[in-house]
Amino acid sequence: MTRKISNISRRAMLAGAAAMPLAGGFSAGAFAGAPMLGAKTARFNRIALGGFDVTTILAASRRIPDPQNIFGLNVTAQDFAAASAGAHIPADMTRFFFTPTVVNTGAELILFDTGVSAGGTVAALTEAGYTPDQVDVVVITHMHPDHIGGLMIDGAPTYPNARYVTGAVEFDAWDMSGNETFEAQMRPLAERTEFITDGDAVASGITAMDAFGHTPGHMTYMLESDGKQLLLGADFANHYVWSLAYPDWQVRFDQDKDMAALTRRRILDMLSADKLPMVGYHMPWPGIGFVQTRGDGFHYVPHSYQLIL
Numbered sequence: 001m002t003r004k005i006s007n008i009s010r011r012a013m014l015a016g017a018a019a020m021p022l023a024g025g026f027s028a029g030a031f032a033g034a035p036m037l038g039a040k041t042a043r044f045n046r047i048a049l050g051g052f053d054v055t056t057i058l059a060a061s062r063r064i065p066d067p068q069n070i071f072g073l074n075v076t077a078q079d080f081a082a083a084s085a086g087a088h089i090p091a092d093m094t095r096f097f098f099t100p101t102v103v104n105t106g107a108e109l110i111l112f113d114t115g116v117s118a119g120g121t122v123a124a125l126t127e128a129g130y131t132p133d134q135v136d137v138v139v140i141t142h143m144h145p146d147h148i149g150g151l152m153i154d155g156a157p158t159y160p161n162a163r164y165v166t167g168a169v170e171f172d173a174w175d176m177s178g179n180e181t182f183e184a185q186m187r188p189l190a191e192r193t194e195f196i197t198d199g200d201a202v203a204s205g206i207t208a209m210d211a212f213g214h215t216p217g218h219m220t221y222m223l224e225s226d227g228k229q230l231l232l233g234a235d236f237a238n239h240y241v242w243s244l245a246y247p248d249w250q251v252r253f254d255q256d257k258d259m260a261a262l263t264r265r266r267i268l269d270m271l272s273a274d275k276l277p278m279v280g281y282h283m284p285w286p287g288i289g290f291v292q293t294r295g296d297g298f299h300y301v302p303h304s305y306q307l308i309l
């Protein structure tokens with residue numbers, strides 16, 4: 001009986017819907033007056049970490065075809081496809097996110113990395129409620145172009161009032177390289193830059209940690225405020241599946257592939273054991289998550305509401 005009634009009402013509804021445009025004399029356009037806007041997201045996401053405001057900003061995002069050109073260089077196409085299918089992501093296309101982080105300690109506004117170019121980063125920073133001249137410190141985690149590309153704009157510093165901080169080992173590695181982006185973006189600021197090593201503090205509650213391998217002097221930063229911690233991981237792991245579930249898979253952009261894999265395992269071990277949140281520069285937007293062990297590797301758990309309670 002119940003079934004019969006619901007069949008009848010469903011049929012009646014469908015008939016009604018089909019009849020409507022004719023009966024009312026409306027064109028189909030009347031029901032879709034709003035323009036199609038396409039996929040879109042806000043370009044900032046802010047959490048509170050103790051007394052710090054921690055804001056990830058989406059400086060850029062791009063589709064990248066054939067991701068096995070980058071991840072899993074040392075595994076077969078079949079293994080790459082199986083790992084991808086098992087995580088519900090395609091094996092022939094990926095999306096890269098470029099996510100600087102800005103931390104307001106209450107005393108200073110500190111920007112970590114500057115994006116591929118200044119434009120996207122400044123636009124996202126502005127959307128997040130800050131202006132470039134409010135940035136007190138710019139920290140560079142490492143000197144790949146997608147991290148230093150926004151330091152300068154039209155030959156002038158993008159963040160005119162900032163002091164600059166970066167790893168001594170990293171600067172020295174690029175200093176004599178002749179790299180074009182380094183010369184254009186980092187060199188002009190060298191005299192305003194403080195060079196630090198493992199364990200040094202950028203500001204109270206922000207500590208540099210060696211994470212060498214991706215580049216010779218790549219560094220991560222531990223944030224700590226009121227007993228709460230979060231790791232700014234930069235590029236120690238660059239994909240939430242291909243780098244976390246398979247830390248030993250080789251990555252094209254890791255300059256020392258063996259050292260990068262060891263560093264990856266060491267940091268993932270720490271994050272999972274201590275249940276610490278991380279921000280990854282290339283993790284899926286908005287770039288914040290947790291790490292669990294799974295099998296011989298790790299599993300990425302995107303942040304939900306743990307840091308906005």
Ligand SMILES: [Zn+2]
Pocket residue numbers: 144146147235281282
């Ligand atoms: Zn990067």
